[in-house]
Amino acid sequence: MHLVWFRRDLRCLDNRALHAACEANELVVGLFVETPDQWAAHHMAPIQAGLIEARLKALRDELGALNIPLLVTRAADYKRASETVATLANSLNINAVFVNREYELNEQNRDRQAQQQVEAQGIDWYAYHDRNLFAPGTIRSGKGDAYKVFTPFKKACLRALEGMDQSPLKAPAVRADDKRLAAIFASLEPIEFDYPTKSVSAWPTTEKAILDKLRTYCREQAADYKTHRDFPAIEGTSQLSPYLAIGALSPRQCLARLQSEHPQWREPDSGAATWLSELIWRDFYQEVSAQNPSISKKHCFLEWGESVVWDNDNARFEAWKAGKTGFPIVDAAMQQLNTTGWMHNRLRMIVASFLTKDLLIDWRWGEDYFMSKLIDGDFASNNGGWQWSASVGTDAQPYFRIFNPTTQGERFDSDGRFIRRWLSALKEVPGKQIHQPWSWAEKYAQSLDYPKPIVDHAKQRKQALAIFEAAKNQPKESA
Template identity: 45%
Template sequence: MRHLVWFRADLRIADNPALHEAMTDAATVSAIYIDSPGQWQQHGRSAMQRDFLSRNLQALAEQLATLGIPLTILTADSFTEVPTVLSTWLQQHPQDALYANRELGIDERRRDKAVQQALSDQMAIRVFNGDCVFQHGSLTTRSGDMYKVFTPFAKTWLAQLRAYSYRLLPSPAAQGKPLKVEKIELDGEQVSSAHWPAGEAAAAKRLSEFCQCHLRHYGEQRDYPAVNGTSSLSPYLALGVLSPNQCLAAIENELEGLPMSRGEPGFVWLNELIWREFYRHLMVEFPRLSMSRAFKPDTEALQWSQDSEAFAAWCAGQTGYPIVDAAMRCLNETGWMHNRLRMIVASFLTKDLHLDWRKGEAYFMSRLIDGELAANNGGWQWAAGTGADAAPYFRVFNPTTQGERFDSQGDFIRRWLPELAEVPARHIHSPHDWLDNQQPGHGYPKPIVDHKRARLHAIAMFDALKDQEAL
């Protein structure tokens, strides 16, 4: 039997259901990756993540080569071209079955449906869950509906974990002699991702080091951007270089068991993995989330500001709010942002500048090395008050007090705002009076909005929706 594995957002050989099953009772296994540079651009994904993709594909090809499995890179500029490109390749390289792991976005699902229709008469097609611990759609309410609020979803997720645990698949054995690997070069703009080592071994090393050094104290350290307290694993999870099952296994190995309730060491990070799955399950159940639509349909009527200058100031880190500006400049230079900062800048864009969350979502995707639709969309809609969230819509982060709380000495701020390097800690979060007195002509902008007034306006925007419903 000739089995073909189609790699997508699962660039690993360990804990890869499609690869594992393809190598069972197969005479030969081959692998492909179909690059779609036009689709990448249409989805607004970053040049840094594209470089990271290229490097991880190279690492995957080398790993597969040690197993005697060749990896072929095909190019179909858009997803609509994939069935034709794949059919043409299969005419020259016949296969008996195609194996792949499921993808979530509506464009990816439409692509896969078109491939199924084009090839189902020619070969068997088998699709697996290599994306979540529990398959999308498997966790529902008693009435069979998808959860729309995180807490009950998390309770059910944990109950499933207690009852069924998780299945971690080993790396497959070699099917033949090692192969030679050529250099992989993808088309399209790329920005160096060299700060992030590529490949499964690098991801596994980072996971192990995080669990050994930070897992137990993650809950106390994760909110402080000047502290190295987060996992920094999101770029690997986004491309599937690392699986959530591998994360669970690392937790269990470090703690000699999985934490199942708040207060247990390691539970806070496990809870973040559940958040990841919640957003991914939502993406499947509610396709509108892949179409730049609000989770709460009534919030489509919100009257967002069209202030392009305010948006440009936010993008450039020139708002006059130090914690916001430092976070945005960090993103622009490194392609990554601490999770607490993502919440702060998202709240600022939507609740202080009253700009559409979709603008922020798109900007993040265009810069992030860990850009991934479900998590990015879920986070932005959570901040904007349009998403799957039980909290009141009038939750508005105060950027000044957030900075005081999570970067009290201004260490993170000074790293990214050199113009504030000399500002004392007691003034760093509201530096303008000190700067005006001590460094006239400093150039750091005044706050572009008054937070107290902006907060009231944000609440009024949502109150207006209620007024419309009452008419």
């Protein structure tokens, strides 16, 4: 009997571990282990836990139709999860365990421990690269080095795509009946997490609905992605990231559908090519995470980043979290995050720049807060985005490039449509004056139930430049 240990690969289609487990004439059982203490340590958002729980219920039905039972059990953390898998494999007389690799440090340690315990019992362990378009370590420079900058990494990926079959795997065939499977099916208990969850009724969770969402986006919106993606008032992004984050959808499925709908996907200025770049960004950050374990320990990619002296003002951090900074585009974005568990990508850059460069608060505070709220929380992508914004990561924006939150709002939400959607206190502020509402209120003697700016951007910019320059010029300690 084969055991497939599901983690962030919650799908039947294009699942390499599941596919491999089903190739032999063996009975197959699925397993998912809830790890509430580990999830809490990783700041998993309750809304993402809700998505995983809902997806598992749909996955159990989909696997059941293939005559594959899905067991869902619980272990406090990864160490105990490894023990649980080994114990269960032994009790079910499993002869091989199949997993898809994960690349963060804790996950790698978990799998190493589980493999040791499983193999100690004479059970085989098979692990597959499934999470990305390209397995970490396969895209290398001409000198054989890992890329540290996105653009050459992307070019290498595009070259590799030309000669590689990235076709998604089909779902396994229906498995034969067996009395042992009947007993396992009869023992299945309702899926209900101990970990706090939030409703995900706005997000479909069946495989069919998720694929329909992918098809619709590629067919109807991907062509406009380049021109629409930066404007939060427009539904210009795919909003497929939650499914990619939990593995309900694979990047290969996205690529295949994109190529099918857009034969011109190679054209650099096309919407399709721009959307493909986002999939490659995801690969890039997974690559960085896999090759640099220190990132999983909260270290900056750039060594000098550890020398930045942050202000870390708690009152300002709380204002940022609550969307009460007095900067409309920042506050509207945070309201979107706090209410829906999702935030538009352009806004993620704006609020991250504001936290690190205007409020001078450690990027790690923002990284953890995002993970605690995001339905699409993914360690590598979230960490990479925050380090980029704080100018201490790979491909980081130079430390002297600091977003002006007011002009960002004026540029990407010029008429204030997005801001008005999330900040009811500013609904009556006319036109473009919404980006500086207090100037309008004072000019026309109006009252506003909205905070005044908690900082002066020009002053904070100068302070940020001084702090970052000092950190970058800090003498290195001799060994």
